[in-house]
Amino acid sequence: MKRIERPSTADQYSVGMLSKDSPYERERLESIQRSVDAFTISIIQGLPSEASWNCLELGAGAGSIAYWLAGRCPDGRVVAADIDARYLDAGRAANLEVQEADITHEDYTPGSFELIHARYLFCHLPMRDDMIARAARWLAPGGWLVIEEPYHLPADTSPFPLVQRLLAAYQQKFSEHGADLTWARSLPAQLARSGLSEVSFAGNLGCMGGLGKDRWLPLITQSGPSLIADGLITETDLARFADLLKDPAFIDIPQVTISAWGRRPLENTNADASVGAV
């Protein structure tokens, strides 16, 4: 496994609230996978993929999509990159390469991947618009960039006062850490601005509550101690949230995952032919 020096800038994923030193981080990542993998897979299955594709999974987390891609593209290779790769298992497939890398410092060879995918990563990155343009350059001609990010609905529109408080605290904390939980809305435009064609998008509604469909308990459990330390919520709020999850009438939609994708145009071998061809 390739290793890098930790970035000098404070990063909530390497040293902060969402660091993998937290005992709750693995469960949080796995709960994300359980709730969104089916949606992600349906999006990628909709692309005209080939067994020989070289794929790059950015911010691979606990690895489910990288492992799935390795099976889907057995004649290609999959690079699974994460700033902290401790939950990635390079032994899962012969064509899988795990790379511990801060992707804001990484520069892959232009044109080297037929598919680049990232989920719940770009909202955390500084200079996220520029990062889209860089990732687009790493695509081979005809390759696809698929980015999936959360769009949080306004906390004060929740029908549950406790959820209004919890979500407002969560959103404030993430924003203080430099995350933008509404940036996802600009994704399609950003892909088009980066020169990609065939830009398209879809949404997947998140569920809070709904008896068993919830993935928020691990998220709130993970960030809870920081939110309490900052005085944004109380221990009682957390206990009441756990109780609320047992109520069959507790169902809320806190966010939408926006998935957007675009394709690097095939290179035109005869530039003159395209001029004037409308």
Ligand SMILES: C[S@@+](CC[C@H](N)C(=O)[O-])C[C@H]1O[C@@H](n2cnc3c(N)ncnc32)[C@H](O)[C@@H]1O
């Ligand atoms: C919310 S998790 C999502 C994990 C995975 N993409 C998923 O959806 O299941 C974000 C992941 O991005 C990684 N990450 C955050 N900043 C990164 C950076 N600058 N470079 C590489 N990975 C990063 C984190 O370590 C974490 O594993």
